[in-house]
Amino acid sequence: MMYYMIRRAIQIGLCGLVVGGLEAGYAQQHPRLFITAAEAAAIRQAIGHYALLDTTLGQVRVEVEAALSHPMDVPPPGEAGGYAHERHKQNYRDMYKAGLLFQITGDARYARFVRDMLMAYAAMYPELGPHPRSERQVPGKLFHQLLNECVWLVHTVIAYDAIYNWLSEEERAHIETSVLRPMASWIVNEGAREFDKIHNHGIWAVAAVGMTGYVIEEPEWVEKALYGTKKDGSAGFFAQLDQLFSPDGYYVEGPYYARYALWPLFFFAEAIERNEPERGIYAYRDSILKKALYATVQTTFPDGVFPPINDASLTMNVKAPGVVLGTNVVFARYGGDAALLGVVREQGQVILNGAGLAVAKAYAEAAAVPQMTWPSIEFTDGADGKRGGIGLLRAGTGRQQTVVLMKYGAHGMGHGHFDKLHFMLYDGGRQVIRDYGFARFINVEPKYGGRYLPENNSYAKQTIAHNTVVVDEISQNRADPKIAETLSGERHFFDGKGPVQAMSARANGYWPGVNMQRTLLLIEDSRLDYPVVVDLYRVVSDSTHQYDYPIHFLGQPIWTNVRLQSYTEQLRPLGADYGYQHIWKEAQARTDSVIQFTWLDGHRYYTWTVAAAPATQVILGRIGANDPHFNLRREPLILVRRWAKTHLFASVIEPHGYFHEAREVSLQARPQIKTVRVVGHNEAASVVEVVGKGGWRWTIMVTNGPDNPEARHTVTFGGRTFTWTGNYAVEGVAVASGSSFHD
């Protein structure tokens, strides 16, 4: 029923598109880039019917009316983050919205606003030279970097397109000659290096030039935008679609930058489809545009926040404008997948064209709006899909989903971190085992101009800032991005079904002579309140190394079974380099026995239980050493340290109990899992036992050989023989029916 209604909504939505513009062909009428007159009319008629549309329109109106009520300002260019910089950014946003509002409402005040501002730019722009403040990059003229200029132009041509018919011929000629043509020309000629880049900056450049080409009828620019300045396909939009995404749609820089790349991607795609549908842009590379959107929204945590992979904030989410745009366009262009309405729910807004109308209508008419619940999923990395990937195991639904993410893909260009086999855990509505994110207070001018802080390189990118093993206190590839770019993780297997899910991957070559394999399982046992993470991290070497196995948690340490020696009167840094110089050593312990450590985060307790090994150190640390300007957050970590050649770190992370301070309720502050024991491990397999309260037991068997879900395995450790089929098996898990689970 709901599906039918959604289908119908889309048909009606697309109906607007089709009648209004899609079949009219390139260069016959305006607006032609993002919205047609017919779509605008359909939106006008829909006002008052669909809450999401009304909310969006109401908000846009408030913003544009505010802009209209203040004196217009088109100042001379200024420095990054300064007033002029921010003013020009605000100006393009205002023009973009005012242009769309003019189409929708027909109110000439909006058109006049766009015209007057464009005329002000037309008066200034011809006098401008290259911006003097650019550093090591192609300058813009309005902005210090060309990127901002491209973003300005993408939005401004949409506004120009929206009032095109309303302008006089003289006005059009003046605006095109004074701003649009010279700016596009600057980007494609003087900015050729950036324009031809296979990078998110390059997408903005080709979108700006290509969209301008459509509006002012300059097919040469469209051609260069699609195929690069040499027009041979070595650069340009198609090359970007080929090389920046894996065949699954995973974006090379990770989701934080994907949200920024999707923005020009879908603006330009819409412009192409509306002007030259014969290019078949939405079908290109097996619908790579669709996959790019799905890969972005399907990597999110249950609250819509992107996992902070590589340089990223901890809070960027699906409300980002590029993701709203992409979600709406993909919904309308690819058959109206109801699952996307869960994303729309998190977004709470739509775009202002036929696609947005279709989404608002489907959302309003859906019998029940689904929560955003994605299944467990793996994405390959690299343009050929052969450079490892990223895996997400999920259990539960909606915001209460548990997510375990492992990163075993490529380095991810300039924003990449040295974090192969890093994992994160989202549980109970929080990022529980965390990535630090970037060291940057974005746009906070007094904090280093809002740019990346020095500690982004000295801490946030380093291996120890992540939840993955560090060898000899040295980051992977000695933190050399050139070497890191030549390598990638390797997937071993991924199985996202059933009460026991597992994924496994390898990272070889990241330290000379040390190979690594990590297998993460997510187990739902009916005797436990929440899904539990089992982590088998195997390091293999011919020589002895120091292996540090850290997890970064938040909240309050509650209990541990080891005898902590705390540094109560003096703190010293944990090390000298590779991020260790930024960690205060708060406490340490030495043990030959199993390690248990419980902390409290939000409303749940978490216990990390690590299998015993002789002469193991436990270290509690806190970020903040060697940070004279208070650029880092003072967050804790715990690490387990061993000196060994080959070693298997086997551990379980168990969420348990409930704490509510205001209600003064605490339940099950003690873990149910009592011990983790390594039965044995070698090149063929690892076998680990987990024992719970009352004596129940899981036997976990994982092959360390090649991916083969069919193969039969037999290994013998300490006189016991273990036999299973496939990449892994777990015995002893209680499922609802009471039976055990086998792979």
Place this chain on the structure above:
Amino acid sequence: MMYYMIRRAIQIGLCGLVVGGLEAGYAQQHPRLFITAAEAAAIRQAIGHYALLDTTLGQVRVEVEAALSHPMDVPPPGEAGGYAHERHKQNYRDMYKAGLLFQITGDARYARFVRDMLMAYAAMYPELGPHPRSERQVPGKLFHQLLNECVWLVHTVIAYDAIYNWLSEEERAHIETSVLRPMASWIVNEGAREFDKIHNHGIWAVAAVGMTGYVIEEPEWVEKALYGTKKDGSAGFFAQLDQLFSPDGYYVEGPYYARYALWPLFFFAEAIERNEPERGIYAYRDSILKKALYATVQTTFPDGVFPPINDASLTMNVKAPGVVLGTNVVFARYGGDAALLGVVREQGQVILNGAGLAVAKAYAEAAAVPQMTWPSIEFTDGADGKRGGIGLLRAGTGRQQTVVLMKYGAHGMGHGHFDKLHFMLYDGGRQVIRDYGFARFINVEPKYGGRYLPENNSYAKQTIAHNTVVVDEISQNRADPKIAETLSGERHFFDGKGPVQAMSARANGYWPGVNMQRTLLLIEDSRLDYPVVVDLYRVVSDSTHQYDYPIHFLGQPIWTNVRLQSYTEQLRPLGADYGYQHIWKEAQARTDSVIQFTWLDGHRYYTWTVAAAPATQVILGRIGANDPHFNLRREPLILVRRWAKTHLFASVIEPHGYFHEAREVSLQARPQIKTVRVVGHNEAASVVEVVGKGGWRWTIMVTNGPDNPEARHTVTFGGRTFTWTGNYAVEGVAVASGSSFHD
């Protein structure tokens, strides 16, 4: 209109009370303690009409049905926080709710549940001796401390009363003889010391015995409950009402413990009023019960959380059961003040009797439910109202209110902190300048059994844990509660009206030879986005002391104008005792100039601007030193240190700008206020200037003499003469109309 409807709702609600029981007199029918048959019938008829009632009933039903579906368990007594302890607590909650549900629904399953459980207790209780695990206190039999026994009995007699008529005479005799009588007798006889205490434990004791007295018709117990075991009024309920509350209703231990004291207070008051209306309990001491409730809810922050005064959690709020009970009863018994519906909104539930019905009805029928917005308000402290007090200046409405709180009352008994003239700032929906709260993980068994941690004494109670000046690194009264109990702060003046509000208080005798006065102003200037706090903290001595002037903030340091010397390679504690041993010294600076320090908390920036004084030190610290068991939270503080005889710390806390990480927006990260300058100060007055961006200027004049809103003052500092009328005046504040404000 709304008022009319509320009045009507109350009349209807109370109508139920009156018909059902109020005029029936003591000892004629059951239930008679908390609900009557008529009230229960009215609730039954109201089902489906009032959302709050339906929500509450739905929740209670779910809980009771869950209890009914599990095997009943009445285990032998166990240790605090252990299974048996928690089981007996859950049992009384279940009986209480099942009893009320039986009255409302007539469903005998609920009555049977209560009876069966009471019979199980009747079978066990006679065999029990005093609990062996009591430490330094009167034991219970079911529980290690008598307090829990009293709480158990208060709830259980309500349940017993609810099924009284349904029980056979034999069952009643057995339950009364085996449990209710011996337990009440134990409390009033063996527990006489606790019973006669003027303390929240004493309220629970008299409520338990008095309510049992009404149900089983033992007027002697009622008499002792009201007047103490000696029946001379030296103890008992009336003495508690006289001595535990100031004439304004402020509870001696502060709001965190008030929420716990209100619970038996209103249970017992209802029982008295329903059985002996001639006692006039609700009129007693000029309606002290009403004032007690108002003083509790009117001290809350805008999100309904109690300011953590003395030992308190940071999250306890108006949803606490005693506050829900008190709010409902006061609403129904004192004329249905619509402002209380704002509290009810935060609570989201009602109690299950006629008062709760009246609230649910009024809430449903109110034309608009008000936000909980309290005015600026001062409460006196001490039974005579002459032991200082607590002041709250407020600006704005609802959750976006800004609140400045100053504490200048009495010590507050065993849970008191050494924190005279301490202040807190709530702004932008957060506790921005904070109190640490208690050092306790309440009910978290692995954290010291959930009890107060040793660091509660060594850190949380100490002066440096608060936002008030510390002299010579020694806490007030050398942290001796016996001395502290003999002293109190003194109010100077309080003015909570207008765009400039102010309060002033003194603390003398807290250090030998050092007197203190703090004046806090909350200024709304139309040139600034948010209300600003001005703090004039004057310390007076004949000899030189070290004065530390700290504020405890949260979030990230963003900028300072002083040259910080950060301890990058080593941290040491800031001091040796009085809480200083728990603070790591992270950075320091020395300056003769004005100090500015900006941090980011939530979506706002905050800048502290402190007037210049020669050879001033600035120290950034972080809690966590000498904390081997990780019992303290690692939170930051900043302090300004001076060596002087008499000194005026003059500073401004300015909230400014906006930051939203996910939206990547940062506005006005720099403060508008440029400097604070002390023009002069002496025994008569203090004069301070605050200068803003662009040169605007406030002149702040405060008298240091006695409270007199009429007196005319003239002082001369540095050749300039300042004249004003009243306790204080501020010149130069821009208000909406553009004119300045005068007191």
